[in-house]
Amino acid sequence: MKSPSTSDEAGPRAIEDVLNANRDALMATPGVVGVGIGEAGGRPCIKVFVVDNSSNLAAQVPSAVEGYAVVIEATGGFRAR
């Protein structure tokens, strides 16, 4: 995955691969309850679902990863319905 030759030839990684590579780290951030792929400004982005906006998550989550914007969404906690 990190091999320079393949990444040079293939160009930027697909957003699915970028999300997979960063998923565990994002999910381990306190206050994060989910991650996914969404859209922002007509472009695919990485969404980070958080319990609320009060925690200082913006400082702990990068604003972009490998060229894809990371957008924080205050969704609240998830419950089985």
Next chain:
Amino acid sequence: MRKLNVLVAIVIAFALFAASPYLAAQQPPGLARAIDAQQRNNPALLSQPGIVGTGVGVNAQGIPVIRVYVETPGVGAPPNLENIPVERVVTGQVYAQCYQSECPRPVPLGVSTGHPDITAGTIAARVKDGSGNVYALSNNHVYANQNLAHINDPVLQPGAVDGGSAPTDTIGQLADFAPINFSGGNNQIDAAIALSSTELLQNVTFSGYKPTNTLAAASLGLSVKKEGRTTGVTFGQISEVNVTVVVCYAGFPLCTKSATFVNQFAVAGSFSAGGDSGSLIVTSAENNPVGLLFAGSSNRTIGNRIQDVLNYFNVSIDDGSGSQPPPGSIQLSVNGYKVKGVHRADLTWSGATSSNLDIYRNGSKITTTANDGFLTDVIGSRGNASYTYKVCEAGTATCSNEVTINF
């Protein structure tokens, strides 16, 4: 009882309308007279078979009319009552909503259901396996009580919180569920199926749409809808895919039991609420299944990908196809016997729609006969022989199965 309640409601609604001084000022002339006539004639109208309700409205010319709601097009109504024109409206049978109460059997999709030990969730779909068994599909946490239920436990319509109890309200028995890993491992589905029957379970939602057997992949921006026990039919758009999410199953607001789900999708907005778990998420225009609703937050609803659910149980959406012979298919059976050593065959058939049928023996037409379902072929031969029969709608290639008899 249910029908009566609806009728009473209609009559009361118009009585209130007539009594209100605020509304009376805006009524077209003659409306009060129409309501009086309706009320005087209601007992006689409603006692007639096939008349399921009445109402008062105005026609295209602005003239007050009495509307008579009938169950089928064949049910008649007088052209006018006390000089008030009557309009006949074919409404079909009128049922009270049963999202959160007992539905007539077979029950529709999108209504209250559950294992006796849980509150209530929603019936997603009728699914079938390769052997022709049909099942009610919902969530593990609706039908299998978060892994705690036993196979063959009853499932109810309505769910327990809506008054359901076994055995009166049983619509199936738990047949299989995907265990949920509450220990940190990844899950893909929260799903269970209960063995049911076409006598107990429809494949159409309460509001009247039928999920198709054509699945749609969850994609960003896809317009979807669902029908569920708590919020009925709602519409939304898929806002996130490839979703990983932690879902709480017990101990609100401080969660004591949670599970992680991967490969989910999310619908934004107020798409569902507690009790909608188990709703089938379909494309809003085509009713193509997309996912199985099981969780949500204040502004997101989470669904399992429906393909993952159906693959797990090795079932498909039962849209009704394949459960009955296709139109025009003719079922033939043949009984061969001898009379004094001479071969005869009794042919019986069903499913033919033409008035006459061509009868074929060993590929040759032997006669054309009335479509009365029965024919005796006096073959006239003796000894060892083999005869293959089929019947076809006269002059066409629409034929039955072939049946061979041996002597």
